[in-house]
Amino acid sequence: MKKARFLAIALSTSSSLLFPHAASAQQTTSPDATVPAQAASEAAGINDIVVTAQRRAENLQKSSLSISVLTAEQIGRQGVSRTEDIARIAPGVQIGTSGAIPQIYVRGVGDPSQTALSNPAIALNIGGVNYARPQAAGTAFYDLERIEVLKGPQGTLYGRNSSGGAVNVLPTRPKLGTLEGLVNIEAGNYQAISSDGAINLPLGDTVALRASYLLRTRDGYLSDGSSDDKRQAVRLQLLFEPSDAVSVLLFGAYAHMGGIGNGYALYDPKGNPLRTPPRPSIGSFDPWTSATDARGAAILATGAPPPVLTAPDPNGLYQNNEFWNFQGELNADLGFAKLTFIPSYQRSTIDYKIFSSINFQVREDAGRGRPESSKAYSGELRLSNESDWLKWVVGGFYYNEKQHYVVTANQGLLQNVSLSADLQTESAAAFGQATASVSNTIRLIGGLRYTEEKRNLAGTRTSNLPVPGTNPLPVNGIAKSSSVDFKVGFEFDLAPQNMLYGNYTTGFKAGGVSPAVAPPYQPERVKTFTLGMRNRFFDNKLQVNVEGFYLEYKNQQVQSVAPDNLGILSGLIYNAGQAKSYGAEGSVVFQATSNDNLSASLVYNKTRYDSFIYQTPQFALPSGKTGCVVTPASPPFAQVDCSGQSLPLAPKWTGNVAYSHVFDLDTNGTLTFNGDMQFASEREASADFIPNTRLPAYQVFNAALTYALPGDTLSVTGFVRNISNEPVYLAAFQNSFVPSFVGVSIAPPRTYGLRLSYRY
Numbered sequence: 001m002k003k004a005r006f007l008a009i010a011l012s013t014s015s016s017l018l019f020p021h022a023a024s025a026q027q028t029t030s031p032d033a034t035v036p037a038q039a040a041s042e043a044a045g046i047n048d049i050v051v052t053a054q055r056r057a058e059n060l061q062k063s064s065l066s067i068s069v070l071t072a073e074q075i076g077r078q079g080v081s082r083t084e085d086i087a088r089i090a091p092g093v094q095i096g097t098s099g100a101i102p103q104i105y106v107r108g109v110g111d112p113s114q115t116a117l118s119n120p121a122i123a124l125n126i127g128g129v130n131y132a133r134p135q136a137a138g139t140a141f142y143d144l145e146r147i148e149v150l151k152g153p154q155g156t157l158y159g160r161n162s163s164g165g166a167v168n169v170l171p172t173r174p175k176l177g178t179l180e181g182l183v184n185i186e187a188g189n190y191q192a193i194s195s196d197g198a199i200n201l202p203l204g205d206t207v208a209l210r211a212s213y214l215l216r217t218r219d220g221y222l223s224d225g226s227s228d229d230k231r232q233a234v235r236l237q238l239l240f241e242p243s244d245a246v247s248v249l250l251f252g253a254y255a256h257m258g259g260i261g262n263g264y265a266l267y268d269p270k271g272n273p274l275r276t277p278p279r280p281s282i283g284s285f286d287p288w289t290s291a292t293d294a295r296g297a298a299i300l301a302t303g304a305p306p307p308v309l310t311a312p313d314p315n316g317l318y319q320n321n322e323f324w325n326f327q328g329e330l331n332a333d334l335g336f337a338k339l340t341f342i343p344s345y346q347r348s349t350i351d352y353k354i355f356s357s358i359n360f361q362v363r364e365d366a367g368r369g370r371p372e373s374s375k376a377y378s379g380e381l382r383l384s385n386e387s388d389w390l391k392w393v394v395g396g397f398y399y400n401e402k403q404h405y406v407v408t409a410n411q412g413l414l415q416n417v418s419l420s421a422d423l424q425t426e427s428a429a430a431f432g433q434a435t436a437s438v439s440n441t442i443r444l445i446g447g448l449r450y451t452e453e454k455r456n457l458a459g460t461r462t463s464n465l466p467v468p469g470t471n472p473l474p475v476n477g478i479a480k481s482s483s484v485d486f487k488v489g490f491e492f493d494l495a496p497q498n499m500l501y502g503n504y505t506t507g508f509k510a511g512g513v514s515p516a517v518a519p520p521y522q523p524e525r526v527k528t529f530t531l532g533m534r535n536r537f538f539d540n541k542l543q544v545n546v547e548g549f550y551l552e553y554k555n556q557q558v559q560s561v562a563p564d565n566l567g568i569l570s571g572l573i574y575n576a577g578q579a580k581s582y583g584a585e586g587s588v589v590f591q592a593t594s595n596d597n598l599s600a601s602l603v604y605n606k607t608r609y610d611s612f613i614y615q616t617p618q619f620a621l622p623s624g625k626t627g628c629v630v631t632p633a634s635p636p637f638a639q640v641d642c643s644g645q646s647l648p649l650a651p652k653w654t655g656n657v658a659y660s661h662v663f664d665l666d667t668n669g670t671l672t673f674n675g676d677m678q679f680a681s682e683r684e685a686s687a688d689f690i691p692n693t694r695l696p697a698y699q700v701f702n703a704a705l706t707y708a709l710p711g712d713t714l715s716v717t718g719f720v721r722n723i724s725n726e727p728v729y730l731a732a733f734q735n736s737f738v739p740s741f742v743g744v745s746i747a748p749p750r751t752y753g754l755r756l757s758y759r760y
Contacts, residue, residue, distance in 0.1 A: 045540030046591050053148050053168060054433070055157060055340075055384060055393045061534055064445070064491050064501035066547060066585075068093070070147040072172070076184065076757070077674060077704055079721060080147070081194075081216065081229075082138045083124075084730065084747070086167065088678050088700070090149045091656060092585055092603040094649040096685075096731025097262045097745045099354045099362070100135040100321055103731050106151050107551060108581035108607040108650035109164030109526055111509070112559050112686070112731075116350070116362070116372065116405055117423060117457070118573060119509050119557070121524075123154065123162035126169045127251055129327050129344040130158075132376035132401045136323040136348060137169060139233045139255030142196040143182075143212035145172045152528040152549065153507025155485025156447035159397060159429050163507040163526040173249065174208035174239035175200055181760050188753020192218035192229075210237045214255075221749055224290035224314035226263025226354075232256050245333040253325045261319030264291040264356045264733065264743030268299060270691035272740035275624030279740065287727035290314065291743035292355050303622070303738035309412040310359055319352040320371075337383040340395075348374040356743040357735035359410040376401035392434035399427040405459070405515075409571065414737050417570070419515050421459025421475065427510070428452055433487065440493075445503070447487035455479045457513040463568070473568070477513035479520035497536035504529050509557065516570035524555045524575065543589040553579040553647075558687050562616050576687070577611035579647055595662040602655040607647035612687075615639050624739035627689035642689060649731065651683035651697075672706045685732035685744065692740045695729040700747075717755040725750040 049060040049069050060069060068090035070080060078089060083102040087095040094110070096103040104110055104122040111121040116133065123130055124137045131137055148168040150158075158166045181199035186192070194216035201209045212235040220228035233255035241247040266289045271281035279302055282295050289295070292314035303309055327344035351371035353361040362372050382395035403423040410416045433447030455478070462472040489503035504527070511523040532547030555575040564570045583605035590598045612628075615637045621630065628642035658676035665671060678700050685693040701723040708715035722728075728747035735741040 066151040068149040091601040105649035106165040108647040119161050121164040123158050123166040133348040142214040143198040145170045153526045155507035156449045156487045163509040174210035176208045184757045186755040190219045208239045222263040222290040224292045226260045228259040230259030247331045249329040251327045255323045257321040260317050265746040266291045266296050267742045267744040272624040299741045321350045323348050337385045340382040343379045346376045356733035357741050361408045374403045389437040394432040397429045401425045416464040418462045424456045426454050443491040445489035449485045452482045453510045455512045479511045479513050481511040481523045483508040499534045502531045514572045516564035517566050518564045521573045522555050541591045546586045548584045551581040579609045581607040597660045600657045607650040612642040648684045651680040653681040669709045674704045677701050692742045693732045698728045715757045720752040722750045
């Protein structure tokens with residue numbers, strides 16, 4: 001009852017705060033504050049958006065999904081070229097990076113993903129296939145139809161590792177009987193030059209080929225040249241439709257990420273006031289100063305001089321990652337149901353070196369002559385059908401990934417360790433979901449999924465410093481987990497354009513094994529209650545959506561450097577206890593005229609650890625390393641109690657505002673102005689809870705002006721992003737032995753340029 005009461009209060013409060021003059025008209029959910037220029041339509045008002053997140057095509061405004069949608073127009077205009085860019089548009093989403101690995105958090109649920117052995121909490125799917133290595137998603141942002149960001153656990157239809165949600169990246173599919181193409185060329189500051197495009201070729205009446213490409217180069221914006229952008233990618237799709245009842249899609253893609261790769265900026269606004277004696281801040285400096293800067297070495301020296309601790313080294317940082325993906329999709333009308341089969345094969349090789357606040361290198365294995373690699377196979381088989389009163393889908397899923405992992409973490413004499421390991425993950429699931437109309441205005445939703453998973457780790461850890469009796473050390477382990485997840489909900493049409501809905505959903509992130517002599521960590525589990533409304537008013541000119549949510553989080557997986565069972569410092573993954581996240585999300589879109597569109601969103605999210613207590617040896621907890629309560633435990637251990645703290649990367653307030661106006665130049669074409677702003681309040685960057693990992697609020701302003709010839713065949717866009725040069729910090733990493741020596745991933749500074757687009 002308490003939870004239901006909270007959701008009702010959150011819903012009504014958000015409605016009255018956001019839309020005080022619309023109180024008499026029932027309010028809405030949260031499709032998203034992303035519907036800005038996709039809503040710029042003709043006199044009919046706001047355009048409908050069709051999504052396929054529930055394995056069927058449906059009007060987003062008629063759906064009860066908690067979702068944000070980025071259209072192809074938005075993706076191009078706002079320069080969404082990396083996974084991190086999604087957070088600039090989708091409210092309630094925070095995305096940082098750890099080397100090449102994106103760290104995605106939705107409503108407080110996410111994963112720091114510092115190594116490839118951990119599990120993501122947000123499922124990344126491209127073309128309907130879950131990507132085994134989330135690094136690969138950053139190479140897929142070209143020739144897209146849309147991006148769907150699902151918020152909250154997706155345990156029924158998406159299964160494992162979607163405890164926080166899912167991101168669906170949907171490439172434009174081939175079209176039969178159509179010859180068309182597009183080319184985009186962009187140039188900007190930081191020596192940025194890029195081009196992407198596609199061509200759709202009809203090969204007879206039943207076959208079509210679509211070829212797409214991406215070429216991008218940009219210098220780094222950090223002082224050591226890191227956080228550059230060097231990518232090349234190509235995608236081929238072949239569609240064969242021999243009849244109305246059968247279609248086959250073959251899909252192949254290759255991508256390469258080179259250059260230096262993502263870097264970490266130095267961040268020291270507070271020094272270390274928690275240390276005894278306190279360390280003052282090193283003073284002001286350019287926010288895009290790399291952690292490898294000499295001032296970083298000065299902070300490092302407050303711990304211990306080299307070689308006890310390794311000094312920052314800007315030399316030798318690099319990135320050389322390759323991704324191959326092959327998949328298919330068979331659709332067949334069996335009469336009683338539609339059959340869908342999606343097999344896939346993915347191969348990745350990953351090789352890079354970064355300096356966050358320690359030297360960390362995922363590298364080629366000198367002994368075996370190969371870099372880190374992943375080979376993954378998956379297959380999903382579904383049956384589905386739709387009628388006036390029942391929509392249903394049932395299916396099965398199988399996944400098998402084999403990883404070879406080679407990594408070195410070097411912090412000087414205190415820690416210099418290499419790991420070479422093989423990890424196999426096998427998962428199988430059966431699922432089903434249905435929506436039944438019990439009347440003309442009420443629909444009930446139910447879904448169920450059962451998953452079994454096994455992870456097997458076998459490797460060798462070698463200390464590059466002599467440790468008697470433990471070098472080299474075998475590290476082996478097996479983790480098994482299973483889960484039953486479900487969804488129940490309702491949709492109630494208050495009027496043709498007004499809907500009330502509610503859902504209760506669960507999800508889980510699989511357990512696993514740390515690369516150390518340590519017990520397996522347990523699966524984390526999330527359950528969420530949502531209650532929302534979706535509305536259109538004034539002849540489809542105004543859209544108002546509101547949603548309240550309440551989330552319970554158990555056994556959150558946290559990463560840290562700590563002693564394992566043998567007392568050897570290792571990268572451990574452990575479970576953090578229980579937490580909650582609750583709040584409300586609202587969005588409004590107003591199509592004032594056929595040429596004027598205004599949109600806004602606001603998200604309130606309160607998070608708290610109800611229980612987060614762990615033990616660690618006292619020597620691994622130097623003065624000022626944590627802002628949590630530390631008390632002596634069994635010597636030589638200390639107990640750390642972080643209960644009551646906020647979850648990382650969960651700002652209390654986020655939102656955006658966007659406006660577009662089209663100037664009609666009659667026979668000379670159109671001129672379109674787009675302006676937008678995103679903001680977020682303060683937030684914790686990690687589970688350290690120290691002043692230097694408390695990230696400040698930000699507001700980012702962007703603008704673009706586009707001239708298009710009649711028919712939109714040719715257009716040119718001038719853009720400025722982050723007009724005020726605001727530093728937007730995304731995530732943080734604290735040195736294990738020097739408290740408050742923090743490296744942060746940081747968004748780009750002010751960028752500007754021209755984009756030329758040609759369609760035929």
